[in-house]
Amino acid sequence: MPLILSIALSHLAxxxxxxxxxxxxxxxxxxxxxxxxxMMRGFQQDFVARVIDTQPHVLIRDEYRRPPRQPAEIAHPxxxxxxxxxxxxxxxxxxxxxxxxxxxxxxxxxxAAAPTLSGxxxxxxxxxxxxxxxxxxxxxxxxxxxxxxxxxxxxxxxDLSSAANGIIxxxxxxxxxxxxxxxxxxxxxxxxxxxxxxxVGIFSTGIxxxxxxxxxxxxxxxxxxxxxxxxxxxxxxxxxxxxxxxEVARRIETRFGWRTESWQEASKNVLGIFVIQNGIMxxxxxxxxxxxxxxxxxxxxxxxxxKVRDIAILKSIGFAERDVRRIFVLEGLAVGVAGTACGxxxxxxxxxxxxxLEFEIEGxxxxxxxxxxxxxxxxxxxxGAATASATLAAWLPARRAAKLHPVDIVRxxx
Amino acid sequence: MTTPAAVEARHLTRVLPGAVxxxxxxxxxxxxxxxxxxxITGPSGSGKSxxxxxxxxxxxxSEGWVLIEGRPTADLSSDDMxxxxxxxxxxxxxxxxxLPEFTALGNVLIPMRRRxxxxxPAMRARAAALLDGLGxxxxxxxxxxxxxxxxxxxxxIARALAxxxxxxxxxxxxGNLDTASARTVFETFRALAHDQGRTVLTVTHDxxxxxxxxxxxTLVDGRLSRGA
Numbered sequence: 044m045p046l047i048l049s050i051a052l053s054h055l056a057x058x059x060x061x062x063x064x065x066x067x068x069x070x071x072x073x074x075x076x077x078x079x080x081x082m083m084r085g086f087q088q089d090f091v092a093r094v095i096d097t098q099p100h101v102l103i104r105d106e107y108r109r110p111p112r113q114p115a116e117i118a119h120p121x122x123x124x125x126x127x128x129x130x131x132x133x134x135x136x137x138x139x140x141x142x143x144x145x146x147x148x149x150x151x152x153x154x155a156a157a158p159t160l161s162g163x164x165x166x167x168x169x170x171x172x173x174x175x176x177x178x179x180x181x182x183x184x185x186x187x188x189x190x191x192x193x194x195x196x197x198x199x200x201x202d203l204s205s206a207a208n209g210i211i212x213x214x215x216x217x218x219x220x221x222x223x224x225x226x227x228x229x230x231x232x233x234x235x236x237x238x239x240x241x242x243v244g245i246f247s248t249g250i251x252x253x254x255x256x257x258x259x260x261x262x263x264x265x266x267x268x269x270x271x272x273x274x275x276x277x278x279x280x281x282x283x284x285x286x287x288x289x290e291v292a293r294r295i296e297t298r299f300g301w302r303t304e305s306w307q308e309a310s311k312n313v314l315g316i317f318v319i320q321n322g323i324m325x326x327x328x329x330x331x332x333x334x335x336x337x338x339x340x341x342x343x344x345x346x347x348x349x350k351v352r353d354i355a356i357l358k359s360i361g362f363a364e365r366d367v368r369r370i371f372v373l374e375g376l377a378v379g380v381a382g383t384a385c386g387x388x389x390x391x392x393x394x395x396x397x398x399x400l401e402f403e404i405e406g407x408x409x410x411x412x413x414x415x416x417x418x419x420x421x422x423x424x425x426x427g428a429a430t431a432s433a434t435l436a437a438w439l440p441a442r443r444a445a446k447l448h449p450v451d452i453v454r455x456x457x
Numbered sequence: 458m459t460t461p462a463a464v465e466a467r468h469l470t471r472v473l474p475g476a477v478x479x480x481x482x483x484x485x486x487x488x489x490x491x492x493x494x495x496x497i498t499g500p501s502g503s504g505k506s507x508x509x510x511x512x513x514x515x516x517x518x519s520e521g522w523v524l525i526e527g528r529p530t531a532d533l534s535s536d537d538m539x540x541x542x543x544x545x546x547x548x549x550x551x552x553x554x555x556l557p558e559f560t561a562l563g564n565v566l567i568p569m570r571r572r573x574x575x576x577x578p579a580m581r582a583r584a585a586a587l588l589d590g591l592g593x594x595x596x597x598x599x600x601x602x603x604x605x606x607x608x609x610x611x612x613x614i615a616r617a618l619a620x621x622x623x624x625x626x627x628x629x630x631x632g633n634l635d636t637a638s639a640r641t642v643f644e645t646f647r648a649l650a651h652d653q654g655r656t657v658l659t660v661t662h663d664x665x666x667x668x669x670x671x672x673x674x675t676l677v678d679g680r681l682s683r684g685a
Binding site: 050053057352356359363364366449454 | 506540571
């Protein structure tokens with residue numbers, strides 16, 4: 044064993060109890076980091092995966108991002124024009140150039156599209172009214188862009204076409220209405236059209252917002268119900284490479300002018316919450332590590348204080364300042380490495396324990412137990428941060444030790 | 458003079474700075490030859506230890522300079538001074554300063570390991586031979602707290618000799634020892650000088666022991682006094 048390391052370890056062995064407490068501190072910091080980040084990242088990745096599975100990667104809506112510019116503004120581009128009391132033109136809504144858009148998308152490789160008509164309807168079953176969103180779909184195209192067929196927990200997607208007026212309900216909608224497969228519900232649209240529809244399927248995506256508010260019907264039926272024949276107001280896109288969503292959305296919006304959202308933009312709120320969530324988690328865990336570092340600082344300061352004579356003799360023997368500094372920095376590093384190793388074991392145990400828990404949660408998503416991320420990322424990050432900060436905590440007392448003047452200590456007689 | 462002095466001091470002065478500066482050593486001119494066993498004596502507070510630390514490169518003079526084997530040391534960095542101490546100088550202090558977690562053998566090995574010029578088996582053989590030579594053959598594997606005061610001081614001497622230094626410096630090495638042990642230490646020093654040709658320079662206030670040396674250097678108020 045190198046001399047400097049054996050001296051460093053002898054110091055730590057001398058202060059066994061304090062050293063163990065410091066190692067435990069680091070271990071707790073590391074294991075909590077591993078446990079928490081496994082839980083958070085697991086949940087976040089699961090959420091994003093579900094969003095990517097169930098939501099369109101890109102959604103084209105029959106809206107404009109900005110109100111159209113008024114003639115006065117166009118005529119005086121550099122003037123400060125104030126307009127008040129404007130009433131927007133009552134345009135017929137819908138993607139009027141849907142054919143052209145669909146043709147353009149068909150030319151893009153790795154992009155599948157399905158036209159839909161979405162709108163609000165009121166479902167009535169017995170004495171209950173449930174306000175829901177209804178999406179009119181073409182089953183053959185729908186298969187290309189969503190996992191609806193896989194998400195069905197009752198009925199089949201093809202029954203939409205075979206039944207006279209079929210409707211597929213989200214699990215939460217069915218619960219609220221009290222309707223089951225085969226029941227006849229009455230759908231009423233804001234246009235005043237009412238239609239008797241037969242429940243031919245129930246789906247569950249696991250995302251509460253969808254399961255509790257969405258329903259599907261054939262595009263043609265939806266157009267009749269909304270009194271908007273031959274109109275579609277949404278085109279939903281599925282991409283082979285989800286990372287291209289932003290780029291594809293921008294291209295379509297630039298070309299056709301309709302508001303086009305990528306899944307990242309659509310889930311911006313939730314993704315923003317994740318950022319805050321991560322911030323809270325990392326600062327909590329860092330606090331544990333900082334406390335552990337104070338522990339390390341404390342042990343090494345104590346050792347330096349106790350070992351001034353040893354330091355003096357080592358310097359008189361011919362140890363340079365950096366040799367002395369290295370001894371004490373090495374002590375911090377040793378505590379950091381030992382704490383990290385224990386933290387890895389504890390953290391692994393914590394993740395496995397959380398994995399064994401089973402319970403129902405219903406928030407953004409519905410799941411049984413924790414969804415955990417088991418990537419080595421957390422281990423590498425926590426281990427790196429712990430080792431680096433332990434070394435840093437040792438640096439200050441080590442520097443003081445290196446600067447000690449042997450003459451002040453060894454002085455014997457006059 | 459063909460061979461340079463082992464240790465040489467020129468106009469050596471050390472003043473502790475402060476509101477009231479304290480002069481520890483004043484204008485000392487001194488040279489100690491290889492193979493010479495010299496003692497520095499003087500009343501307490503006369504600057505004996507301060508002079509020894511200056512000669513041993515543990516402290517830097519305020520004025521004047523120190524030459525080790527004819528080599529000036531004034532311009533050396535603290536790292537270079539540490540390297541020179543490792544190679545040329547051995548120290549023994551009033552307190553043994555053995556590392557409590559290491560055995561006698563382990564303590565003697567420390568300077569050799571730091572220097573790293575010998576392979577491990579050779580270092581161990583040399584450390585064992587040094588301890589045996591000082592009558593500590595059966596105490597090699599004992600820790601300092603299992604040794605008597607005299608034995609500890611001899612381990613400290615063995616450690617000072619570990620890297621075969623040309624110059625051995627001792628600061629009141631017998632201050633904590635009984636008369637018999639103190640005599641043994643001084644006899645060892647004399648043998649080191651006369652039989653092995655090392656320069657031994659030791660601070661003591663015990664005139665009986667001082668009489669065993671070849672030469673006596675007396676300090677009064679930080680200055681050399683041409684006495685005994």
